[in-house]
């Protein structure tokens with residue numbers, strides 16, 4: 001649909017940027033922090049681990065000042081569960097609690113809104129050793145953790161995100177480093193984990209509303225449009241299967257408190273239905289998010305499953321499609337270009353995604369991640385000419401404005417990432433930030449912060465509230 005006049009970005013729109021604790025903070029074992037599953041995972045050969053990353057733990061004041069200079073209205077970051085509870089439960093680590101007080105205060109002093117992700121991939125390793133999310137006790141552990149966060153930071157934080165990309169942890173935990181390699185029947189285990197995460201999320205949303213009437217809370221899955229490879233009805237059905245398994249399972253539960261029927265029958269068919277305790281469905285129905293946060297990097301295209309091993313081919317990357325025999329098969333979209341890592345670039349798909357989520361749930365939306373990973377080059381005179389990133393973000397913003405003009409309610413945009421950080425499995429050289437961090441894969445160099453060209457571009461975008469993109 002064409003618009004002759006575009007709606008402008010709303011007043012008080014939350015322009016910002018995102019990070020996650022384990023990818024940006026470093027200080028992985030400082031001030032009492034316990035190890036998380038990503039600290040203990042085997043790291044991909046040839047790329048850095050998560051021990052130092054961008055050392056934001058020690059540079060947070062400087063970094064927050066740079067975000068403020070860009071004009072950020074909001075900064076989305078995550079709290080490392082293992083700083084608060086080094087063992088996942090039990091004794092609170094006061095130094096960890098203090099760090100996030102300092103960070104939040106710093107953000108607020110610069111007139112930015114803190115947007116807090118409670119859990120972004122970094123499950124305490126101690127909990128993993130007790131069975132991780134497959135263990136029902138995790139629901140209580142998360143509740144206890146949520147309680148501490150709401151008690152400590154509740155009067156300073158308005159926007160809470162429960163779990164980052166729960167769907168990617170379930171579908172691509174091997175790539176991200178959250179999958180327990182010792183699992184004997186991973187799919188069955190994963191859908192049990194999924195159920196426990198959904199119950200834990202529902203309890204956290206309810207607790208947030210009970211304790212903090214002014215606060216708003218929502219889930220933060222990765223949601224993207226799924227295209228059929230052709231108009232062949234079987235391809236369309238395959239896309240319908242995948243969209244339910246990848247997207248709607250998570251949001252139907254968060255918003256409506258029910259299992260998506262297509263997914264439920266798929267779980268039954270495979271013998272993967274989770275154990276549901278008495279009272280779980282009431283808990284799930286009784287919690288309502290105030291908004292939906294979502295991450296979008298690329299659309300995905302699928303076709304009919306051919307029923308052979310070829311269906312399952314894929315790289316294990318969280319943004320590339322792996323098929324499932326009898327359900328769908330990943331396909332290449334001939335109309336899209338890819339980035340240096342093979343991810344298809346699809347700004348129009350971003351508009352479609354925004355429309356689809358809003359039509360289905362009717363809740364306000366905030367984009368908590370999108371962005372372009374690239375091998376940036378630091379040039380003479382401390383310059384980083386990342387016009388490819390500007391181009392990516394500009395095209396996505398144009399489409400977001402079109403979606404707003406289509407009537408979609410969007411209240412914020414926090415691309416990935418506010419500053420360079422370590423990718424889930426492709427190292428620090430896969431950079432996303434507006435700010436360059438001077439280190440290499442294995443050499444830390446001076447870690448100085450350098451404003452990229454995209455920094456100045458985004459500054460102008462924010463200053464004009466998206467009029468000049």
Ligand code: BGP
Nearest residue numbers: 020165168318373422423424425
């Ligand atoms: C999302 C995650 C982020 C982030 C991003 C980019 O799936 O929520 O943590 O890392 O993808 O992916 P990658 O780091 O693999 O390039």
